[in-house]
Amino acid sequence: EDKVVQSPLSLVVHEGDTVTLNCSYEVTNFRSLLWYKQEKKAPTFLFMLTSSGIEKKSGRLSSILDKKELFSILNITATQTGDSAVYLCAVLYYGNNRLAFGKGNQVVVIP
C-alpha cells in the first residue's frame, strides 16, 4: 500500500525559531512531491519537487527532495506567527495524475 507519512504531526515553537518538517513516502509511479500550506480551508501551493538534491527556496521557506532515501524536508527559518498552519505534503503519481496526501504537520508559532 502506498504511503505518505509526515512528522512531526504537530509542534509548537517560538517566533524566530527554525522549523524542519519531514515527509517520507513509499509510492509506485512517483512523479513529483508537493508542499502546501493550509491555514483555514484552501491549501496554498508552496513547492513542487521533482529532482533530487535541488533546493527550492521562497523567502524563509526552503525544501529539498531525496529520491534515494524517499523523503523531503520543508524548512522554515526565523518563524513568525503567520507561519502557523498545517503543512501538507503530497505525492503526484504518473498515469492517473492523482495527489496522495500525508496527514499534515500542524505548526503553531507563539510570540
Add this chain to the structure above:
Amino acid sequence: GAGVSQSPSNKVTEKGKDVELRCDPISGHTALYWYRQSLGQGLEFLIYFQGNSAPDKSGLPSDRFSAERTGGSVSTLTIQRTQQEDSAVYLCASSLARGGGADGYTFGSGTRLTVV
C-alpha cells in the same frame, strides 16, 4: 474567475437527504479534482476529470457519491442519502496542465458539510 470557487461554503443537512456541491475551476484549466478532508486527516482523493476523457472515479467511497463536469468547466459533486460519516470539508482543485504544471494545483476554499 481569478481562483477556484466552491459553493456553498457551509452546508448542514439532515441524515438521508441528498446534497450537491459545486466547483467552478479557473477558466481554461483542463484538470479538476475533488478531495475530502475529515477532521484530523489528510486529503482523500475522490474523483479526477481531465479534459474530455472519462473521469477517474476510483476514489469515490460508495455509490452514493457521484460527480459530473459539464462543458469541461463547472463540476458538481452529489452525495445521495447522506450519512454522518460524510461530514467533512470537500475541496476542489484545478490545474492548467496534466500533472499540475510548475505551479501545482489551485484549491478552492472548500465546502464544509455537516450531516446531523
